Amino acid sequence: MRPNIIKVGFLRGGLEIKQFMRQRESVVFTLLFPVMLLFIFGSVFKGELAPGVTFSQYFVAGMIASGLVNTGFQQLAIMIPIERDFGTLKRLRGTPVSPISYFIGKAILVFVAMIVQVAALMGFGAALFGLNLPDTAEKWLRFIWLVLLGSICSTILGIAFSAVPKNGRGASAVVSPIVIILQFFSGVFFVFSTLPQWMQQFAALFPLKWLTQGMRSVFLPESFATQEVAKSWEIPQIAIILLVWTVLGTILALKTFKWSDK
Amino acid sequence: MANDLAGLAISVRGLKKSYTSKASGTKDAVAGIDLEVSRGEIFAILGPNGAGKTTTVEILEGYRNRDSGEVQVLGQDPAMLGNDSWAWRNRIGIVLQSTNDSQDLSVSETVRHFANYYSNPRNPEKVIHEVGLEEKESARISTLSGGQRRRLDVALGIIGNPEILFLDEPTTGFDPEARRAFWDLIRKLRDEGTTILLTTHYLDEAEALADRVAVIVDGKIIEVSTPENLGGRNTAKARVSWYENGTKQEIESDFPAAEVAKLSAKFGGEVPELTVIRPSLEDIYLKMIGQL
Numbered sequence: 001m002r003p004n005i006i007k008v009g010f011l012r013g014g015l016e017i018k019q020f021m022r023q024r025e026s027v028v029f030t031l032l033f034p035v036m037l038l039f040i041f042g043s044v045f046k047g048e049l050a051p052g053v054t055f056s057q058y059f060v061a062g063m064i065a066s067g068l069v070n071t072g073f074q075q076l077a078i079m080i081p082i083e084r085d086f087g088t089l090k091r092l093r094g095t096p097v098s099p100i101s102y103f104i105g106k107a108i109l110v111f112v113a114m115i116v117q118v119a120a121l122m123g124f125g126a127a128l129f130g131l132n133l134p135d136t137a138e139k140w141l142r143f144i145w146l147v148l149l150g151s152i153c154s155t156i157l158g159i160a161f162s163a164v165p166k167n168g169r170g171a172s173a174v175v176s177p178i179v180i181i182l183q184f185f186s187g188v189f190f191v192f193s194t195l196p197q198w199m200q201q202f203a204a205l206f207p208l209k210w211l212t213q214g215m216r217s218v219f220l221p222e223s224f225a226t227q228e229v230a231k232s233w234e235i236p237q238i239a240i241i242l243l244v245w246t247v248l249g250t251i252l253a254l255k256t257f258k259w260s261d262k
Numbered sequence: 263m264a265n266d267l268a269g270l271a272i273s274v275r276g277l278k279k280s281y282t283s284k285a286s287g288t289k290d291a292v293a294g295i296d297l298e299v300s301r302g303e304i305f306a307i308l309g310p311n312g313a314g315k316t317t318t319v320e321i322l323e324g325y326r327n328r329d330s331g332e333v334q335v336l337g338q339d340p341a342m343l344g345n346d347s348w349a350w351r352n353r354i355g356i357v358l359q360s361t362n363d364s365q366d367l368s369v370s371e372t373v374r375h376f377a378n379y380y381s382n383p384r385n386p387e388k389v390i391h392e393v394g395l396e397e398k399e400s401a402r403i404s405t406l407s408g409g410q411r412r413r414l415d416v417a418l419g420i421i422g423n424p425e426i427l428f429l430d431e432p433t434t435g436f437d438p439e440a441r442r443a444f445w446d447l448i449r450k451l452r453d454e455g456t457t458i459l460l461t462t463h464y465l466d467e468a469e470a471l472a473d474r475v476a477v478i479v480d481g482k483i484i485e486v487s488t489p490e491n492l493g494g495r496n497t498a499k500a501r502v503s504w505y506e507n508g509t510k511q512e513i514e515s516d517f518p519a520a521e522v523a524k525l526s527a528k529f530g531g532e533v534p535e536l537t538v539i540r541p542s543l544e545d546i547y548l549k550m551i552g553q554l
Contacts, residue, residue: 001381002348011378015367022366088363094323094356095422096348097379 009104072154355424
């Protein structure tokens with residue numbers, strides 16, 4: 001009998017988390033970097049966007065959305081080529097383990113790292129910058145599915161993109177600029193509606209813009225919906241775009257995923 | 263299945279694989295190899311670096327595609343596994359040439375985890391003990407020496423209780439004591455019924471371990487034989503040498519005892535500086551691979 005693929009995936013997830021926790025740099029980077037950014041932006045832009053709504057409120061929404069992209073897409077698209085170089089993947093390919101189990105393990109790692117990062121951002125924001133947490137059950141529910149769907153989408157795209165870098169050494173140079181450009185274009189660091197139209201339209205092709213918008217709908221007052229480019233939060237569109245990218249990413253990942261570089 | 267019934271673990275016919283690179287053009291890494299490995303034997307592929315050993319083994323392991331030829335491992339073609347590839351991988355164990363993974367995990371965490379991949383794994387504690395890593399059980403992999411790391415590789419190769427174990431240059435970088443311990447482990451696995459295909463560039467390793475040896479040079483097998491008979495060693499002429507008329511005299515003969523008797527009669531007893539030498543396995547091997 002073949003060992004259960006899902007169960008082995010969860011075991012791999014446990015192992016991935018163990019390895020992650022033992023690399024102090026990666027833990028510190030994942031947890032502290034977003035908090036540091038929040039601290040810098042929160043200190044520089046002290047003003048309010050509207051009475052009772054600080055810039056930090058706007059910024060936290062963007063930071064959480066881009067946290068999903070960092071821990072999922074960016075981390076995996078860099079980490080998997082390194083694992084390919086180290087022979088981790090070649091060894092796994094020589095065993096009966098299914099790539100699906102490997103994917104599940106990565107998704108669990110991303111999800112756990114994400115939860116910790118979001119908790120740190122929200123806790124720190126609430127304690128130091130007067131961040132208002134979502135105040136209705138509906139917003140919390142939306143927040144949860146956004147984090148869930150966002151991290152799955154981000155994981156899948158990270159796995160799919162891991163076929164692009166030729167090796168582990170160059171991976172960061174290929175992946176990081178893409179993420180940083182998307183962050184600028186998607187309204188993570190600036191108010192999205194103030195960006196040039198071509199930037200907005202370009203960003204609208206990718207999931208980060210939609211995740212950021214979804215997070216704004218959770219963290220900003222309902223009245224801010226009218227300040228969006230479309231004059232609404234566009235929640236159904238957000239769900240559709242994320243699902244489409246997840247499906248596309250899954251097809252791509254299964255097609256292009258390489259256990260080895262040969 | 264036919265091969266399974268015939269007691270063959272591996273059969274290879276006319277295997278070819280070439281690589282094209284900008285530097286050297288098209289090169290035949292494997293230039294037409296035939297091989298048959300029976301169940302339960304230790305079979306060594308011996309050859310100098312770059313002879314095509316790793317390419318051959320990686321084709322058998324399903325890592326690389328071949329250009330032509332027929333390959334059967336446990337009754338299946340590793341290039342045509344399809345959806346039940348897990349079932350085939352469940353029956354083989356692979357020890358790759360060099361690995362550098364899982365640095366942040368301990369020996370025991372890693373071996374236990376890999377046991378979960380197989381339907382009928384060995385007991386992880388026993389495996390760790392068998393490869394002699396019981397004292398390093400809770401040590402991080404990053405702290406292991408080269409030899410310990412290699413023994414962990416073997417532990418991961420046998421944790422699934424494989425029918426065939428592939429070992430690619432398993433003892434490179436070992437000290438003599440570690441090599442002997444490692445050889446004992448491999449023999450024990452064979453005695454338990456595991457078929458072992460081993461590549462090595464160490465002649466003594468092939469001699470100590472293998473039931474049969476294939477010598478591979480430039481992608482071709484130039485001989486398959488038992489270590490005792492390799493290169494006609496058992497029937498090779500002996501060299502008889504002695505001191506006479508102020509210089510060293512030497513003849514090669516199929517009947518060295520008769521030559522010695524003749525010399526003894528000639529000298530009336532002891533022959534000055536008499537030696538009788540059969541060529542060593544190393545002499546024969548170096549001659550075979552064209553280094554002598």
